Amino acid sequence: xxxxxxxxxxxxxxxxxxxxxxxxxxxxxxxxxxxxxxxxxxxxxxxxxxxxxxxxxxxxxxxxxxxxxxxxxxxxxxxxxxxxxxxxxxxxxxxxxxxxxxxxxxxxxxxxxxxxxxxxxxxxxxxxxxxxxxxxxxxxxxxxxxxxxxxxxxxxxxxxxxxxxxxxxxxxxxxxxxxxxxxxxxxxxxxxxxxxxxxxxxxxxxxxxxxxxxxxxxxxxxxxxxxxxxxxxxxxxxxxxxxxxxxxxxxxxxxxxx
Amino acid sequence: xxxxxxxxxxxxxxxxxxxxxxxxxxxxxxxxxxxxxxxxxxxxxxxxxxxxxxxxxxxxxxxxxxxxxxxxxxxxxxxxxxxxxxxxxxxxxxxxxxxxxxxxxxxxxxxxxxxxxxxxxxxxxxxxxxxxxxxxxxxxxxxxxxxxxxxxxxxxxxxxxxxxxxxxxxxxxxxxxxxxxxxxxxxxxxxxxxxxxxxxxxxxxxxxxxxxxxxxxxxxxxxxxxxxxxxxxxxxxxxxxxxxxxxxxxxxxxxxxxxxxxxxxxxxxxxxxxxxxxxxxxxxxxxxxxxxxxxxxxxxxx
Numbered sequence: 135x136x137x138x139x140x141x142x143x144x145x146x147x148x149x150x151x152x153x154x155x156x157x158x159x160x161x162x163x164x165x166x167x168x169x170x171x172x173x174x175x176x177x178x179x180x181x182x183x184x185x186x187x188x189x190x191x192x193x194x195x196x197x198x199x200x201x202x203x204x205x206x207x208x209x210x211x212x213x214x215x216x217x218x219x220x221x222x223x224x225x226x227x228x229x230x231x232x233x234x235x236x237x238x239x240x241x242x243x244x245x246x247x248x249x250x251x252x253x254x255x256x257x258x259x260x261x262x263x264x265x266x267x268x269x270x271x272x273x274x275x276x277x278x279x280x281x282x283x284x285x286x287x288x289x290x291x292x293x294x295x296x297x298x299x300x301x302x303x304x305x306x307x308x309x310x311x312x313x314x315x316x317x318x319x320x321x322x323x324x325x326x327x328x329x330x331x332x333x334x335x336x337x338x339x340x341x342x343x344x345x346x347x348x349x350x351x352x353x354x355x356x357x358x359x360x361x362x363x364x365x366x367x368x369x370x371x372x373x374x375x376x377x378x379x380x381x382x383x384x385x386x387x388x389x390x391x392x
Numbered sequence: 393x394x395x396x397x398x399x400x401x402x403x404x405x406x407x408x409x410x411x412x413x414x415x416x417x418x419x420x421x422x423x424x425x426x427x428x429x430x431x432x433x434x435x436x437x438x439x440x441x442x443x444x445x446x447x448x449x450x451x452x453x454x455x456x457x458x459x460x461x462x463x464x465x466x467x468x469x470x471x472x473x474x475x476x477x478x479x480x481x482x483x484x485x486x487x488x489x490x491x492x493x494x495x496x497x498x499x500x501x502x503x504x505x506x507x508x509x510x511x512x513x514x515x516x517x518x519x520x521x522x523x524x525x526x527x528x529x530x531x532x533x534x535x536x537x538x539x540x541x542x543x544x545x546x547x548x549x550x551x552x553x554x555x556x557x558x559x560x561x562x563x564x565x566x567x568x569x570x571x572x573x574x575x576x577x578x579x580x581x582x583x584x585x586x587x588x589x590x591x592x593x594x595x596x597x598x599x600x601x602x603x604x605x606x607x608x609x610x611x612x613x614x615x616x617x618x619x620x621x622x623x624x625x626x627x628x629x630x631x632x633x634x635x636x637x638x639x640x641x642x643x644x645x646x647x648x649x650x651x652x653x654x655x656x657x658x659x660x661x662x663x664x665x666x667x668x669x670x671x672x673x674x675x676x677x678x679x680x681x682x683x684x685x686x687x688x689x690x691x692x693x694x
Contacts, residue, residue: 137454140592171449175593179449213592217454344463345452347659349415351437352466357421385445387418387437387468389475 138173138217143210144190150268153238154206155185155194160216164191165223166246167338167366171346173215174208177201181343181361183242183315184219185271187249194241194270220346221365224336226250228311232333233259233275234300234324236316240270242338243315251278255311258282258303262296262316265289297323304331314338318392322379325369335369339378342385354383394674395684398432398650400628401551401576403512405432405486405651407670408641408685412632412655413438413490413515413555418467420479427485429663430670434480435653436473438490438517439506441498443469448599453588458607458634459656460588462600465492465517470505477509488553490515496543507548514550516540519557519582532560534569541573551576553630556621558613559585567621567629577628578621579653581614607656608634615643622648622690636661638672645673645685646692 145157162170164184172193173179178201186192197206208214224246231250235243240261250257257279263269266289275281283291284299292299297320304312304327314324315338328335341353341360348362356375358364372378381389398408411434416422423434446466453460467473470491480487489506491514493499503514518537537554544552554570556563558581567578583604588597596602614633621629631644636657644652657665673685682688 138450138590138597140590173450173597175595177448178599179451215450215590215593215597344446344449344466345461347452347454349459349655349658350452350463351416351418351422354419354422357419357425359416359422383419386443386466387476388443388472 138215140213140215142213143208146208146210149194149270152197152268153194153270154197155192156208156214157186157190157192158214158216159190162191162216162219164219166226166249167224167242168219168221169365170216170218171220171343174201174205175213175215177204179215181220181340181346183338183365184245185241187245194238196238218346220361222363224249224313224338224366226253228309228334229255230307230309231255231257231311231313232300232303232309233257234262234296234312234314234316235259235270236262236296236320237264237268238270239314239316239338243313244271244274246313247275247278258309260284260296260300260303262286262299262320295323296320297327300324301327304328304333309333312336318379318382325372329369329373336366337369337372339365339367341382352383352385352387394677394682395686396670396674398685400630400650401513401553403433403486403551407432408645408651408673409666409669410488410630410651410653411435412653413517414463415655415658418476420476423476423480423487424483424485426663426666427480427483430666431654432651433486433488433512435488435515436477436490436511437467438465438492439467439470439473439502440465440492441470441502443467443472450597450599453597453603454659455588457609458605459659460586460598460603460605461583462598462603464600470502474505474509477506477511481510487511488513488515490517490555491544492517496540499540500543500547503544503552504547507550512550513576514544514548514552515579516544516552516554517582518554519559532557534566537566538569538573541570541575545574553577553579555579555582556617557582558610558617558633563617564620564624567625571625571627575627577630578625579630579632580617580621581610581633584610584613606633608636610634611640611643615647618644618649619647619692622693635669636665638669638674638676641669641673642676642688645688646690648690648693650689
């Protein structure tokens, strides 16, 4: 199952000023929403959701810290360690789907958007970013349905945060499935908006991880484990999880605000 | 009906399985979940005096033989940990507090605070094989095991159970030292010092380079250690290392253990492993004509 494989990068694509896609072949399966632990040799090992499925898999990584910064200099042919896939997957139930992504959360959402489209669902994707330059996978989302964008600075599309755009879309038509990935407070707003309208909703959570396989308790989420019980949680589950949108665990296990 | 209850230094357990330290025990809610899944007791993550982040990843390597880890003793520190212990206790769980420090005074201070939170016993992590200056040196000197055990015994009114390292020439001698220090029981074994290398990257996989091996590969090492310790001390023994079935548990029990701890087997089996092990212990004991776990303890010594 999750044995470590060290594989060369086949392709490295800069998506935005701080976000890069890495493509590789590994002898593993993978479903939308699942993740792999990616060993960036000499730097760190981090959980990354699939942004591309199929024989040549992909992950799309925002440069947010030392290890991801070093990773940004990796070139095709450089080797990384991959183990997984881990976690549950987005449940692909629904005919008229709203996908809401904030920032690099689009990396995880796009795999589900394409899977929904392939099975014939109508998919509307709301993509949020700080500026027009930071928007991720708008073309891919358009190819799988209808893409709407929101930017914090108004440089493209809706001027404001993506949950507000998502609420407008929810009031415009009747969706039967909502999924979301992005900063946690953003997801909380989307989950609350969907729940208020009695729409089923799934959110892809992110937590600091060490093992990825359900033993170390680093990603503990009120008795649930993000790596094993998640990383996708339903609105019903999240309603019972006090930490959602409020607390995470730091590397030492202390409960701190998100 | 086979009587599955067991007792270690006055601590009564509903069955002889415990959650091993380092697994699903950094948070109270996770420990509660493990207890509710059927463990007889849960041992906390090893807690030190201050918050500690542990090592950079990779911190675990899954192998055919088991699990290699060098997590590096991450923990929120004993002060912050109070809420986690209380949360676990509120579920009714029997909680054993695992502690570490850099010297006898730190062990005693952390243990005293842990005792104040309401745990049922103290486990001393004297043997983490991969944390510099913490445990390793202690585990390699019998007189230090004696001294640290004594310091903690003087600081708490609870059963004190030193957990011993297999990375020594004669583990039974360390058990004897712990007993002389006043230990109420022995936990054996901690992980076996080990390494994995990536040929493609020409480097060790773990960020810490070496770590501790757990899982099926170390079970025969643990069973032998418990067998040897049983010959040398009077105090009860808790067996740990590669238990994933009732038959595995009975190897330890027949070598002399009164209970076993389970950790790595959670990876393939999930939390159902505790009930599964307990049920298989009962069915094997019944098959061989024993009426209780108690009757099976140490029988392999003839």
